[in-house]
Amino acid sequence: MDRDNKLEHRCLLLENREVVPGWHLLELQAPDLVHASPGQFVQLRVGRLTDPLLRRPVSIHYAEPEKGRIRLLFRVAGRGTALVSGFKAGDNVDLLGPLGRGFPCLDEEEPAIFVAGGIGLAPLFFAAAQRSRVSLPFEFFLGGKSGSLLPPEGYFQAHGIKPRLVTDDGSRGGSGPVTALLEEYLETNKAPLRIHACGPGPMLAGVVELARSAGAAVHVSLESRMACGVGACLGCVYPFRSGDQVEYRRVCREGPVFNGEEVLFES
Amino acid sequence: MKAEPQLALELAGIKMNSPLMAASGCYGYGFEYAGWIDLRDWGAIVLQGTTLEPRQGNPPPRLAETPSGMLNAVGLQNPGIDYFLREVRPRLGELGCPVIANIAGESVEQYRELAAILDGVGEICAVEINISCPNVRCGGISFGRDPAVVERLVSAVRRVYRGPVIVKLSLEAGDLAAVGRAAESAGADVLSLINTLKGMVIDTACRRPFLGNVTGGLSGPAIRPVAVRAVWEMAGAVAIPLIGMGGITTLDDALQFILAGATAVAIGTANFLNPHVARDIKTGLRRYLDREGLHHYSELIGAAGSALHRR
Ligand SMILES: Cc1cc2nc3c(=O)[nH]c(=O)nc-3n(C[C@H](O)[C@H](O)[C@H](O)COP(=O)(O)OP(=O)(O)OC[C@H]3O[C@@H](n4cnc5c(N)ncnc54)[C@H](O)[C@@H]3O)c2cc1C
Ligand SMILES: Cc1cc2nc3c(=O)[nH]c(=O)nc-3n(C[C@H](O)[C@H](O)[C@H](O)COP(=O)(O)O)c2cc1C
Ligand code: FES
16 A cells, blocks of 8 residues: 555655765755655665664755755764765665654744754754745854855855854854854843754753743754654653653654753753 | 465464564554554554553663664663553554554563553453563563573463463573473463664763663664574474564565564564565565465475474
8 A cells, every 4th residue: 555645755866065075965856855844854774785774864954845856964974974975966865754843933923043053054944944935034143163164155145044153263253152142142132032953962052041041932953863763762862851850752753853941951 | 367375374363464573662652653654564563662650761872873783772661551551552443453562570560460451451462571671670681581480470471361472582591492481381372582682882982881771782684693593493492483583674584584483573673774674575475475386474484494393
């Protein structure tokens, strides 16, 4: 029996381009995935053999329903992503998805603040582009190691995104952590506003702290290692506050986007 | 016209349309895949482990990838038997295939109590007793080592559960055959093997164990030859049917277990790579039987050798 809801998709790779050193943009023919919402992800099979064994979770970076295409943006972090960086146009890419729950309330009037650390911009780019298309207000704060390791302005402008940048070495934008941009913004702009963040754990913890003191709503996209990607193996959990208890929730199913206030970040 | 080769079987009374089963802990309660996968591709689904009380499970990270395998240290996270009966049980009929509960306890008494609670629960067609989990401290595997304890535990369950009783074994048992025979003589209807093998990965950058639980259970293709050997040996030791598992990803893998003496096979980790693995192996098995001129897959059970007759 063929179900309407397909989980596995064999997608034609149209282009694999190295945007900046170590970051690859995959453009895929994937008509079944174009209605994914920002923050959802796919489980990408990195090889045909059993080593590496597991699929790798990658956020949907952009979708073009008119063309039936999606984009994935990933950083080469290890063996799996190194294999994917070698994929060639014309290859078939095996994806499961769209998976998980994305960023909420992206169509609301109140200003949205996107805070991205490095490759954390992948899902936030999609969310911001969606707001830009319908002219809803937003800010995009982006932090990275060095200017040359972040995509050029044009990469964002084509989608109506004008990111404010900071880099660790000050080579582009100011220097310092991306949370400093958020802090500065929150000093002059008061709630109601909605913060969406994706990046390394300590950065997310900082964002949630700032949001809490400003009384702003905050959602974070979390990362964890995954096996099934659909909620069946309980392998991808993250700790959450539930009353005075710790509760483990599945990043792949209840997330990857969560209310930041409930996440128990490592201190 | 050639008759279609048959895959259907009755495993200790459980009517299955094929010998392929979803392995416990790898398929949630079935619902996680239900919207996407035709669950009728499974002969039966074994649900994730259930305990008397809710269990929070182990701290993350719970997964580590290894060469052609993975370690998991979930630690039996589950909402407990009361929640199971209240929230999960009423929906199990939607799955459209036989459902088997998997139970784990911290004492013989807890196993007995769980089995007694599940006795007569119509949505469940059998219980699988997990006495081989490497990820829980005061339960699981410690019960599976000693034939005397296994005998006591299985008898206790047997007395209160009227449906088929499946006993899930690990290789950590010193004398696998003795443990299998103990389960058999205590009234087990089926043995399933193997559970994951205890392993460990060290994060060299941080110079400490990678998993939150320090150790985890190894599954996937890496354990397959060991699992095939275990099934082969057990087939020579007991007369009751076996469910073989451990690293099955392809038709050839499944055939190895059947030829070694398994009546049915379970698939866990391979679902994560190929969510259509049941459909693919089922189709492959039909074609194989056709090609080989066989009428029923059961002609292959134990056909690799004389293991069955060594008893
Ligand atoms: C929901 C979700 C969405 C993601 N979206 C993207 C994306 O859009 N672009 C992108 O570049 N990356 C994304 N990631 C992270 C990506 O999945 C990992 O970088 C990738 O799995 C690493 O695989 P590897 O084999 O290359 O590295 P490995 O050799 O497995 O590991 C290399 C390093 O990365 C760490 N690591 C491995 N897997 C993960 C993981 N899943 N999460 C966090 N750290 C990990 C390891 O601890 C190690 O330090 C996402 C992760 C999740 C959970
Ligand atoms: C993530 C995960 C969770 C598991 N949880 C259970 C469990 O709760 N109870 C159980 O009896 N076996 C459990 N197992 C073991 C599997 O059912 C199976 O015996 C083992 O993984 C070998 O098969 P495979 O290589 O096909 O995965 C689990 C395995 C994995 C990978
Ligand atoms: S990856 Fe299996 S439950 Fe999330």
